[in-house]
Amino acid sequence: MSDVAASAGIAGAPVGGDGAFRPRTVALMIAVGLIGFVGMLIVGAYAPDLRSGRNGGAHALSNAATGYAGLVALAEATGRSPRIVRDKRLLDAPELLVLTPESGFVDMSEALGQRTGKPTLVILPKWLTTPDRETAGWVNYVDLAGRDNAERVLAPADKLKVTIGPSHGRPLVPRVAREYGMRFPAPKPLQTFAGASVEPLVTDADGRIVLGQLGDRPVYVLSDPDLLDNRGMASEAGARAALELLDYLQPNDADAVYFDVTLNGLGHSSSPLKLAFSPPFLAMTLAIAAALLLVGWQAVARFGAPRIRPRAIAFGKAALVDNAAALVRRAGREATLGSRYAQVIRERAVVAFGVPAKLRDAALDQYLDRLRGRGRFTDLAAAATQAQDRRALVDAAQALHQWTKETNR
CATH class of the missing domain: 3.40.50 (Rossmann fold)
Structure with missing residues (x-):
């Protein structure tokens, strides 16, 4: 599942020096080959007419x-x-x-x-x-x-x-x-x-x-x-x-x-090859030839070394979190995560603030509401639970996170 490019060179290969052929020599060889190939096609198409x-x-x-x-x-x-x-x-x-x-x-x-x-x-x-x-x-x-x-x-x-x-x-x-x-x-x-x-x-x-x-x-x-x-x-x-x-x-x-x-x-008849060089098909042939020349020019004249593409799946916990978030985002289920995030903050607060273990549900929320902070925990949790879109969910999650920081001072 990776797309890693090989970066190691062949042992003993010259680095940065001239190869077996200079670029101009290679270009000339390619040009001569293309001209010869096109000439062979044209002669093959019109050979009966040239006899x-x-x-x-x-x-x-x-x-x-x-x-x-x-x-x-x-x-x-x-x-x-x-x-x-x-x-x-x-x-x-x-x-x-x-x-x-x-x-x-x-x-x-x-x-x-x-x-x-x-x-x-x-x-x-x-x-x-x-x-x-x-x-x-x-x-x-x-x-x-x-x-x-x-x-x-x-x-x-x-x-x-x-x-x-x-x-x-x-x-x-x-x-x-x-x-x-x-x-x-x-x-x-x-x-x-x-x-x-x-x-x-x-x-x-x-x-x-x-x-x-x-x-x-x-x-x-x-x-x-x-x-x-x-x-x-x-x-x-x-x-x-x-x-x-x-x-x-x-x-x-x-x-x-x-x-x-x-x-x-000594007669001749129409052939698919001859039609390619005769109007109106000649326009299509020239368009295809121009497209091939542009593709070749792009391949030869591109600047810089080719970039090594990163891994399709990165290493580490952050990558797993990002991938999970991407799956939730693609599924369109972001707005339904507000209540679960509020529950995570509730459980972290029990450990961080030393909430008595006997408190449950409403009693636990009342205890958290009495802690110092800019807002009441129940109000912030309700806002996260009732969020209907991504923007509202992010605002509610940030408010709960800020409440945790302020209460922990």
Whole structure:
């Protein structure tokens, strides 16, 4: 039941000298640790947003030959405001969205489900590649991916028949309004497709579809990615035709072109850690950080040695009396102790003044009343007995104590 602090030091420990580290060194270590910890939290929260996407894939962030970073840069330079979609919640934008699945095993159902009635361009895969060992982000062609791979992209909802064959260098044939030229130079080899209810927009010289619309839906399929990828942007004619294609597919009131990378594994979603650094939760995070800094400052900058707290229960008779008085005070029974205090004074007076032992009760009080003093004992005892509050009880007890001193002279 005690709270005594140890005051003895460790034998042999230095007293009053410098420790293993100076205070400034410790403070610097703590500051560096805190900064590193906070930086790790922030990087962990925003790591998906910081990925460059230069992994040699066929998507809008890739600078490989099969990527579309060149088309994005060209659209930006010509005021078409391209936007990279990393969040699946933005797939329902009303503007044109370009989807670039890298294989036929990518699940397209969720993305196409959000694009009902909105212009969407699906670019079919064509090449198998491997990373280039000499240049990061570049790739080397291995072989064609095969028509089966491209046919699986929209299956089974839309069954397409893909063919791959020589183009003989003949330019593609646009079947749209004259102002949208779309005069693409034909890549080698050329990948085309066919399907039920497909309206051809661009074909090869033999009428095989390269760009087509699926029925009356605003869903467009580009069979050969070499028309829009970085390889296709190498020529001025290809770059001009690519911009004309985007303008043709884009609604008249649109102010941006969206390029999806969630199908390529570069998307991100909200996390509790990221929410802590985003409004409106950022205010709460800053408040908690400020509170922690104040607590740390109080712990470091307090003045003087810590005080040793006293015992919860002190030694000696006075402590016992004080504890007993505290219990009576907490119980609210102070006013009922007047009669008992008067009885204690009566018993002390019998011993101190040599009162005959045969006197009892009223006779004893009459004897005490005849003793000299400023007041009569019975009156003082009655005042103590009838006290109703602490103040009255203290006044009556002091009067009885004073009567004892005066009578004892």
